Amino acid sequence: MTAQADIQVKQLPGDFAIWLFILAELSVFALFFILYAITRLRFPEMFAEGQAQLSVLAGVGNTLALLTSSWFVVRAQQKVHAGRAGGNVFLLLALMSAGAYLWIKSTEYQHSVALGFDLSTNDFYFFYYGLTAFHMFHVILGMLVLVLLMWQNGRGKYRSGRMNEFESGASYWHMVDLLWLVLFPLVYLL
Amino acid sequence: MSEARLADSIWILLILVTVAMAYFGENGAVTFLAVVLILSASAVKAFCVVDYFMGLRKAPRMWRFLLLAYAPVIGVIVGVTYLF
Structure with missing residues (x-):
């Protein structure tokens, strides 16, 4: 083994630009999370009453769907990197899991609206709809990215040494998951 | 452990922690x-x-x-608001 082979260069997966974008996105959400916490501090009863109307089961379902989707993306990346078949199958499974998230979320919204709660009801619902819808927008954008990765992978664009675009898309998808892991306890549990 | 098995194990851990956390939070x-x-x-x-x-x-x-600091920093800020 050569000395050069011993040197392990630490590098970010994907493009550097996607990491700047991810940092910007995380910062925007961080601001919203902090604003939520400060507003909850001012109106604890209002937030407790609002949270009591939410379904923790639906929140858990959303979490499991996104975690599973992220796991499928990891498995897809491993397949594609190894040059093995099955990458697009895992990407399709990731999209189906994301679809389950969207279905659960839309059911939640329908339930809340049917009970007469909307954005203007109070500060809790303003944050609930605002934060979760903003996050859902990122999920939808991420699903479009996954479709693009599937299409390009189908054309044989990705392989070991040419994974930059795939890794960038996957990193964006995992960021969407990471954001939900903070959002879920904040809005549904605490 | 292969990378695939590692990813599977992490996913199982994440699912278990999520369910435990929700049960604890709800009850x-x-x-x-x-x-x-x-x-x-x-x-x-x-x-x-x-x-x-x-x-x-x-x-x-x-x-x-x-990236690792993200959730703990938000957690500490949110946690502090529960002290008042």
């Missing part, structure tokens, strides 16, 4: 200790996603630190 009173436990569990899940799903355990230290 326990919102005391400060409960807040700390739930936010800590959330941070552990975020660590797993950052290191093993995003693959930052092999990334430059600064970037890894920035």
